Amino acid sequence: MNAFKKREKVVKTNFYIPKQHAVSRDLDQFIRQEPAELPEISELNVVRHFTNLSRKNFSVDTNFYPLGSCTMKYNPKIADNAAMMKEFANVHPCLSNKEMQGSLEIMYKTGKMLSELTGMDGFSLQPAAGAHGEFTGIAMIKKHFKETGQEKNTVLVPDSAHGTNPSSAMLNGYKVKSVATGKDGLVDIEDLKAKLDSTVAAFMLTNPNTLGLFETQILEIASSVHKAGAMLYYDGANLNAIAGIIRPGDMGFDVVHLNLHKTFATPHGGGGPGAGPVLCKNILKPYLPVPLIEYEKKSDTYNTQWGENSKTIGMTRSFFGQFPVILRAYVYLIALGSEGIRNASYRAVLNANYLMKKLEEFYEPVPGGVRCMHEFVISAKKFCDKNVRAFDIAKALIDYGIHPPTIYFPLVVSEAMMIEPTETESMETLDNFVDVMKKIYNKIQDSPEEFQEYPLTTGVSRVDEVKAVKEPNLRA
Amino acid sequence: MNFTTITANEEALLKNEVKIKKYEELFAHITDSIKLNDLSSLSSFLSPKSELEISSHLMNLGLKNTGAMKAVFGGFGIYDHYVPSAVWQLAGRGDFSTAYTPYQPEASQGTLQAIYEYQTALAQLYSMEIANASLYDGATAAAEAALMACRIKKRYSVAVSEGVNPQYIEVLKTFLSGTGIKINKIPLKDGITDFKSDKACQILKEEHAAVIQASPNFLGFLEDLILGREASNDTGALFITVSSPVSLGLIEPPGKYGADIAVGEGQSMGLGMYMGGNTIGHFCSKMEFIRQVPGRIVGLSTDRSGLPGYCLTYQTREQHIKREKATSNICTNQALNALANLIYMSLMGSDGLKEVALSSHNKAVYMAESISKINGYDIAADHAFFQEFLYFTRQSPEKTLEKLLDTGIAGGVKISSKQSGFDRDGILIALTEKKTKEAIDKYLDVLKSL
Incomplete structure (x- = not known):
């Protein structure tokens, strides 16, 4: 209906x-x-x-959801309850600071905890999502070079980067150049060095990268980038692998965005609202978007600061940031404490390595034979001769009540399936996934032709996406 | 709390399988110099808390939001409208809220159909041909609209009325600064965009990609959108409008004035206020511009057996496929808030939405008329307004707001003469159906007493 x-x-x-x-x-x-x-x-x-x-949706609350790069972990219900409290919902943004000390305190403390966790000096909670945070961070870099009289027009991104990276750089008016990934799945340092000239403003990097591998030469990358006079940008989509263990600031990154709807357990909402806080080293602090939220020790009050006459990039959206999302992340942070945050990352990495180990007999991890972090990529290329593709395996998983992994990403792996189990899944769930993947493997051997029909158990079978463009129907 | 609990036995089995004894070994291939040795340096963190402790902690923080308990007369883009009980009981269902972006249509028909229906409701409300699946907020929606117009027109300047909310203009500047697009501002006269002024004529002589006009404008006045449409035609620009969606229950929608792109802030339809942090950018356009629209769009197609099935469509516009050539960098948007907007509109129906609009308007009229009768207070101008208006005070706006606060009333937002174009600072005040006659009269009594 x-x-x-x-x-x-x-x-x-x-x-x-x-x-x-x-x-x-x-x-x-x-x-x-x-x-x-x-x-x-x-x-x-x-x-x-x-x-x-x-009831027509798969969700974390109803299904295993190992969607790589999206960190579909359990979203605690206490955080949802907090977000429904009228004491937070009824706060008008134009109230004076003293009338909303509770909300300001939550935002400030969240910003502080995230700064410490990333090893950064300043924060803004204003960006509404990861891509918005990327736009903000790159805009800050651009403003820095403008203020210091340096002409730069290029941003480098790995060829394995999230699509938002090049797109956010473009929105800031930068040319985008791609850096190759080596056979080992890591940034090709020689290619990076060759492209690092005086026109480069920033190198955007995810670490662990989108293959789920830690960029072990990160210190060399950082020093090369800085030597060339550029900034190193951290895409925080994969922070769940290293939170409380390794900090972007200690790796040499200058600016970071985080996805609260990934690492910090706020529900993704079927596509938002999320939040993409930006954190930076002192050198970029003057350019943070406004309003900022500050704490004054003398009066023990939290204040908003609108940055008149400062070097700020300006506002990136109306008011302060996605408060209900930030509140949920705050609840998560205080529930776990720093030790809990670290343990969550340990478990996320353990679960991913366990799954990779269990699956490698049947599927081909890329690049294989190495330690993965919180996620890993397998290639379904070897099934192509049976006319079974990653897409078909994804649809088969749906029939087993499992949301498919991310497919066809990263682009550097053909027939990629990116699997991220997260730390909140039990051993039983992981083992069930392994069993299902084995059954699918056996089916590929026995009856590959059936794969064109999957899924069979959903109310709607494969949707004709070509028709959706050719005969557009975008409203009733 | 700890959401990762497994038994010690299971943990040992998992570790054994990957051939480690300690978790640290998972990171053995990484240089030690970048590892955090000591968690005590994370000094803002407290020890882990139980749910009971968190609940009482949040209660205490909530009580520090003294403004949340007061009668709120503030507007400036965020409005205190009533949220029916069913909105978040439904939108808060885990099946909706804990799903990801619907990349796998067969496993996401619930989210997809909801977005399709949201697109339908928005297109109806704004009287536009199509709507997208949402942007972050009204301000970023206006900025994306300007960028889209520049792509379509291949021109690099936009003309924006100063009646558009000043924060939106700030965001527009930030979004456009990277690409070097020029912003020309058309000033207000007497609180209304003056397209006929010398400055406006000067500006509009040049080619622009877009003319941007708001109605109601940020001072609450309703503007004649025909004038913006004509100005757009004169300069060969697209016409972009900024609307308040609740007003569209009562007021002629932008589509009727020929808007090419219509945007708005959907916070007023079921999202609560949250310091202005639970927003959604409404984005509608003409069908002919579909390939330049930013963000996600859901389409209705068919499945293998010919049954209706929904999916994301026109994805070749988007960053995950087009990368630096995408129409926008947006990925995660405000899907759950779109759902809440849709549920709100479904509960209200057009009659219910009209009542909300009418109630807000009538209360604002009552209040404005009452204020104008008090000696020493003036309404800024005698134009039609929707739910919000600017008035001038006997004492300074700061002092007036302070006195109101003492009696438990958050009395509105101070607007400087520089922002409004009037010769005095004033107070911008917004009424909604939630304001009782008692609260309004109490407000008036304070004004009389000053």
């Missing part, structure tokens, strides 16, 4: 708010002539419609 197809003509006057009378002032010129056609259904049918819709 589509909420728009069902029109009961239920009139909702005096329902959610008291009944209103006619317009009391002359709005004639502006009055809407035709009402918007919104669903007109009873509250019960609204509730049924959306409850039934929700």
Whole structure:
């Protein structure tokens, strides 16, 4: 059922708010002539419609969800409860600082904890998502070079980078050049050095990288980048591998964005809201977006600072940041403490290595034979001669009640399947996944032709994505 | 709390399988010099807390938000509208909230259909042909609209009315600074965009990619969008509008004035205030521009057996495929807030939304008329407004707001003469259906007493 197809003509006057009378002032010129056609259904049918819709989803709450690079860990319910508290929901952003000390304290302390965890000196919680954080961090770098009179027009990214990296650099007006990945799955240092000239503003890197491997030459990378007069940018999508163990600041990174909806256990929401805080070393602090949140020890108060006459890049969105998401991350941070954060990363890496070990008999890890971090990539290339591709294996997994891994990413691996189990999954769940992957392997040997039909158990089978573009239907 | 609990026995089995005794060995291939030896340097962290401890800790923090208990008359883009109980009982379901972006359509039909219905509801509300699956907030939606217009028109300047919320203009500057696109500001006269002023005519003589106009504008006044459309035509630009979606229950939508791109902030429809941190950018456009639209779009197609099935579509615009050639860098957007907006609109229906708009408007009119009758107070200008208006005070705005606060009223937002274009500083005040007559009269009593 589509909420728009069902029109009961239920009139909702005096329902959610008291009944209103006619317009009391002359709005004639502006009055809407035709009402918007919104669903007109009873509250019960609204509730049924959306409850039934929700049941058509795979989610962390209902399924194992080893989606690589997305860190689909358990999202604690206490954090959701906190986000529903009216003491936080009813805070208008234009209140004076003294009227919202609780919310400001939460934001400040979250920023402090994240700064310590990343080894950085300053923070902004304003960016609304990872890509927004990337835009912000690169804009800060750009402003720094502008303020110091250096002309630079290029940003380097590894060819294995998330698509948002080159895209965020482009949005800042930079040319993007790609750095090759070596056979070992790590940045090709020679290629990096060859491309590091005086025009390069930054090198954007994820560590561990998108193959789930730690860039062990990171100190050499950092010194090469800095020697060339460029900045080193940390994409925090994979922080869950190293939180509380290794800090981007100690690796030589100058600026970092984090994804609170990954490492810090806030629910992803089917595509947001997330939050992409930016943290930086002192050299970039003057350029942080405003408003900033500061603590004054003398008066024991938390204050907002709008940065008049400062070198800030300005505002990257309205007001302070995605507060309900930041609040959930704060709850997660205080629930675990620093030791719990470190243990979570240990377990995430252990779980991933366990799965990789168990699967390597049947599937081909890339590059193979090395220690992975919190995730790993397998290639389904060897099944291509049976006409079974990563895409088909993904669809087969759905029939076993498992959300597929990330497929066809990173782009440097053909038929890639990127698997990230996270630390919150039990051994039983991991073993079940291994069993399922073995069954799928056996099926590929016995009846590869069946794979074109999967999934068979969902309400909707394979959706025609070509038709969706050729015959666009984007609204009822 | 610790969400990773396994038995000691299982842990030993896992470690044994990967041939380690201690966790540190998983990191043995990494140079020790970059490892954090001592957690005590993370001094902002406290010892782990139980759920009970966290709950009481949050209670205490909540109580420090004294403003949350007061009657809020602030607006400036964030409005205190009523949130029906069903909105978050439904949107908060784990099946929705703990899902990822719907890249696997067969396992995500719930999220996908919800976004499709959200796109439908927005297109209806704004009277536009299509809507995307959401952007971060109204401000970034306006900035993305400007960038999109520049791509379409292949021009590198935009004209923006100073009636657009000043924060939106700040964000526009930040977004456009990297690409060197120029921003020209069209000033207000008497609180309304003056397209006929010398400065405006001067500006509009040049070619622009877009003209951006807001109605209601940030001072609450309703503006004639025909004028913005005409100005856009004169300079060969696309016409971008900024709307308040609740107002569209009552007010003629931007599509009726020929908007090419219509954006708005959806916080007012079921999202709460959260220091302005639970937002959603509404983004609607004409179908002809589909390939330049930023962000995700859901389409309805069919599955193998011809049954209706939803999927993400026009993905070749997006960063995960086009990388530096994408229409935007956005990946994660505000999907759950889109769902909450949709549930809100489904509960309200068009009659319910009209009532919310009408109630907010009527209360604002009552308040404005009452204020104008008090000696020494003036409403900034006699134009039609929706739910928000600017007034001038007997004593300074700061002092007035302070006195109101003493009586438990968060009385609004101070707007400087520089921001408003009027010759005095004033107070911007917003009314919603939540404000009772008692609260309004109490506010008026304070004004009288000053």
